Amino acid sequence: MSDDEQAGGVAVDTPEQSGGGRSSDDDKKAGGDRKDDRKQDRDERSRDNDGKSDGEKAAEDEDAEKEKEKEREKERERAAGRFKERTRDPLADDQGEDGPTDLAAAARTRRATRQLFDVRRDLISFAHSRLQSAHIGDNFNLTLGSRALGSGMRSGPVPEEELRRLRRVHVVPQGYVRLRGALRARRLLVLGAAPGTGRTSTALSLLDEVTQRTADDSGAEPAPAPGPRILRVDPEGGPRQLAGTLDNEGEEARRGTGYLLELSLTRSDTLPPDEMDLDELAAALDRREAFAVIVVTVGSAANALLAGRYGMLCPPAPTEELLATRLRERLEERVAEGREGDAPLEDLLARAEELAESEELDDALGLNDLRPGEAELLASLLAGHVLGNVSYEALLSGYRSIAAEQAQEWFAGVDRALTAPRVDAEGKARRSDTATLFHPVAFRIALAVLGGASYSAVATAAHLLTWELSVQCDPDNTPARPLFCDDPEVDKALSRADFQDGKVEVAGHDVPARLIWYRGSALPSAVLTELWDRHFPVRAPVVRWLRLLADDPRSQVWMRAAVAAGELCVRDFDHGYTELVRPLAEAHTPRRRIFAATTMDQAAGHDSHRKTVHKIIGDWSRNGTKSLRWTAAMALGYGNAAATTDDTLDALARIGIRDEGDQLAVSSFNVVRLLTLPDAASVLERVAEWTHHKKEPYQDLGLVTTVRLALTTVEEVLTDDPESSPLGDRGDWPLPLALAATRPELVAPMADLLWTTLNTARSKDVAMDALEALLRSAARKDGSEWTRPGLAALLPALATEENDRRRLDWLLRRMMNDPEKPLPEPKARDLWWLAVSRPERTGQEERHG
Numbered sequence: 001m002s003d004d005e006q007a008g009g010v011a012v013d014t015p016e017q018s019g020g021g022r023s024s025d026d027d028k029k030a031g032g033d034r035k036d037d038r039k040q041d042r043d044e045r046s047r048d049n050d051g052k053s054d055g056e057k058a059a060e061d062e063d064a065e066k067e068k069e070k071e072r073e074k075e076r077e078r079a080a081g082r083f084k085e086r087t088r089d090p091l092a093d094d095q096g097e098d099g100p101t102d103l104a105a106a107a108r109t110r111r112a113t114r115q116l117f118d119v120r121r122d123l124i125s126f127a128h129s130r131l132q133s134a135h136i137g138d139n140f141n142l143t144l145g146s147r148a149l150g151s152g153m154r155s156g157p158v159p160e161e162e163l164r165r166l167r168r169v170h171v172v173p174q175g176y177v178r179l180r181g182a183l184r185a186r187r188l189l190v191l192g193a194a195p196g197t198g199r200t201s202t203a204l205s206l207l208d209e210v211t212q213r214t215a216d217d218s219g220a221e222p223a224p225a226p227g228p229r230i231l232r233v234d235p236e237g238g239p240r241q242l243a244g245t246l247d248n249e250g251e252e253a254r255r256g257t258g259y260l261l262e263l264s265l266t267r268s269d270t271l272p273p274d275e276m277d278l279d280e281l282a283a284a285l286d287r288r289e290a291f292a293v294i295v296v297t298v299g300s301a302a303n304a305l306l307a308g309r310y311g312m313l314c315p316p317a318p319t320e321e322l323l324a325t326r327l328r329e330r331l332e333e334r335v336a337e338g339r340e341g342d343a344p345l346e347d348l349l350a351r352a353e354e355l356a357e358s359e360e361l362d363d364a365l366g367l368n369d370l371r372p373g374e375a376e377l378l379a380s381l382l383a384g385h386v387l388g389n390v391s392y393e394a395l396l397s398g399y400r401s402i403a404a405e406q407a408q409e410w411f412a413g414v415d416r417a418l419t420a421p422r423v424d425a426e427g428k429a430r431r432s433d434t435a436t437l438f439h440p441v442a443f444r445i446a447l448a449v450l451g452g453a454s455y456s457a458v459a460t461a462a463h464l465l466t467w468e469l470s471v472q473c474d475p476d477n478t479p480a481r482p483l484f485c486d487d488p489e490v491d492k493a494l495s496r497a498d499f500q501d502g503k504v505e506v507a508g509h510d511v512p513a514r515l516i517w518y519r520g521s522a523l524p525s526a527v528l529t530e531l532w533d534r535h536f537p538v539r540a541p542v543v544r545w546l547r548l549l550a551d552d553p554r555s556q557v558w559m560r561a562a563v564a565a566g567e568l569c570v571r572d573f574d575h576g577y578t579e580l581v582r583p584l585a586e587a588h589t590p591r592r593r594i595f596a597a598t599t600m601d602q603a604a605g606h607d608s609h610r611k612t613v614h615k616i617i618g619d620w621s622r623n624g625t626k627s628l629r630w631t632a633a634m635a636l637g638y639g640n641a642a643a644t645t646d647d648t649l650d651a652l653a654r655i656g657i658r659d660e661g662d663q664l665a666v667s668s669f670n671v672v673r674l675l676t677l678p679d680a681a682s683v684l685e686r687v688a689e690w691t692h693h694k695k696e697p698y699q700d701l702g703l704v705t706t707v708r709l710a711l712t713t714v715e716e717v718l719t720d721d722p723e724s725s726p727l728g729d730r731g732d733w734p735l736p737l738a739l740a741a742t743r744p745e746l747v748a749p750m751a752d753l754l755w756t757t758l759n760t761a762r763s764k765d766v767a768m769d770a771l772e773a774l775l776r777s778a779a780r781k782d783g784s785e786w787t788r789p790g791l792a793a794l795l796p797a798l799a800t801e802e803n804d805r806r807r808l809d810w811l812l813r814r815m816m817n818d819p820e821k822p823l824p825e826p827k828a829r830d831l832w833w834l835a836v837s838r839p840e841r842t843g844q845e846e847r848h849g
Helices: 003-008 025-048 054-086 103-114 146-150 160-169 176-186 199-210 238-248 275-287 300-307 319-336 345-356 359-365 372-386 392-411 414-419 434-450 455-473 488-494 523-534 536-550 555-571 573-585 590-604 610-623 626-636 645-657 664-676 680-691 696-711 735-742 744-758 764-776 788-798 802-816 825-835 843-848
Strands: 134-136 139-141 188-193 230-232 258-262 291-297 311-313 497-506 509-518
Touching: 103 555, 160 199, 160 319, 176 188, 176 199, 176 291, 176 311, 188 199, 188 275, 188 300, 199 230, 199 258, 199 291, 238 258, 238 275, 238 291, 275 291, 291 300, 300 311, 319 345, 319 372, 345 372, 359 392, 372 392, 392 434, 392 523, 414 434, 434 455, 434 488, 434 509, 434 523, 434 536, 434 555, 455 488, 455 509, 455 536, 455 555, 488 497, 497 555, 523 536, 523 555, 536 555, 536 573, 536 590, 555 573, 555 590, 573 590, 573 610, 573 626, 590 610, 590 626, 610 626, 610 645, 626 645, 626 664, 645 664, 645 680, 645 696, 664 680, 664 696, 664 735, 680 696, 680 744, 696 735, 696 744, 696 764, 735 744, 735 788, 744 764, 744 788, 764 788, 764 802, 788 802, 788 825, 802 825
Parallel strands: 188 291, 188 311, 230 258, 258 291
Antiparallel strands: 134 139, 497 509
């Protein structure tokens, strides 16, 4: 630092004002107070002059002046203390056994979660679109809902026509050869898969291959066996009844026949077959040279079967090949009709495949892979469109309906099994099995709400919801759930989910975790829509469950739940506001109030509810209770809870100055949050108006906001997607330095605001500490550059006058002499020249730094 600065010594706390430019409101006020004090002193002295010598009068005056100065000093200390208290963390009261709320982690979670719910397309506009059939030419083709195919085919022979079509269009899944080899070797195969994945088609294809009658060595075809080759078997009797049937048919029984059983193990009175039953069936099949495939749904009831010697999992068919095969089949049917004017098959296929790969249709579908029934529908729709029979609007509607149909299938008739008798064969009351019944749907709901969180978090939330659903459905019985029945692979298969290796935050640090998502962006919204619109009795337990999630200390849980709650409110705002938002907005814990604020902001993202949210938040800021005003401030900080930026700042000012600044901390914090938005210049302009306002509450709001700005990092307040924001790669930067580095037009107003806080008595100590924190962020602990570009932009604008440089000199020396964290002299010298940059340095400056 230069000789001139060294000769000047340490800067005083409140430097003298220069001739023009910046000024401090506290200094002006203090000057007026001193004039009043001097006038009052003169009046008192004039009354007491009689009867006292000049020496006595002078001594008394001196003592009185000392007492007043002490009182003024105490008042300045009290004012500084009150100001420091107002710059505290707005969530400082959120203390307890769960610890404080991590705002940075919550902000990151919110940004990630909002991507699951596309607010650009209002759910109300298309959620109920259903395409039940597609008309192509003169034929109505099967659309969606593979469950409808087999619902009427419980038992009986499989027609050869169906088998021929299956051979023509079936797409074998990965590992199909291994399945076929196991069936031929053991005669019996237990095939496990989720409903709708093509498991029945795969079973029929396997049976069709192993039961084919081939020519003998002489080339002669074998005599056809009486009856059909493949039979569907009524599952009521199970494997034991089938084995008995085979043994009782006598010598004239059919040989080489294939049998298909689809077992349902969800009913409480249905027990899965044990290994001895399967061995007995396999032996009977071997005696008849027959084969059987038992299809079961993966889950806890089928785990023992699939883990045995006959059990194997059935992988799904590849999506692209499945759709291409179905599409070719549809177009071949039309070309076979030989209609005049139809384009060649290859041209039609090329057009349909190009259309299928379009971004608009891909977004409308919102699924990463297709099931056979869904491929049937898309093939019918694409073929119909290229042939001119299906409009583009109908095509889009059909694509969007698929996720909704999947959600409807998941929830249809879930609790129908609860109508079974509550007593066993001996007349004893059976324990309620509602938990086992409800867990799969509870997991799907939890995944829709918490998609992207760790599997453990989703599974824990699913068990909480299972309990709530069970109690709601059967309040007289305690829900019972086995402790060792969960299987992540089963949960994944039953919910069309997928695992990814990722990271979650624990106490501010990233740790590896296994994350879980739906395999499709349309499924979360579809599940929530189906849940809220078509199953009203389930709302009460879901609301209780969301309140429980609002108390979860993990940001990956409570913030995701808040965003999902906003989507539910859009479906029925009256119910959501009454049962969820308003109670949480008036809660005692800040985390619950932030939950309510986030829910309101998510609803405001939809055009249909934006004005309603504006009015409610405006009412809260004017006439609400203390808790409602606090919640309104947090909602306003997102930038969507008022019509304009000016309206947002007006509401935050109303909240901040009310009740002697009781909520100044939360109000100022949410003003700072607005600085990450494009209209940051208007926000800084308003803060400057507050600092120069004639009323002290507004001055405090401006000063506290400025200090809060210096103490806030980007990741705490960033609302936009980091990839689309210039601040996104500076998450751990102090916000003013990140803004200074990316938006040069904001440097001057930010420097003026910081200068004002440094030159105002009640804020100077806190502002000096904040400036020190900014200076220490120039480089990281390993010596690599951190915020130096931002300091290089901001410091010159902050140190334009001699008093400013003297203050900076004093602060750098204090940092160098800090006994705990001494700043190395080279770094202090570098920071000095960042602020006091000159074209040429004199020899004296080179010698003294």
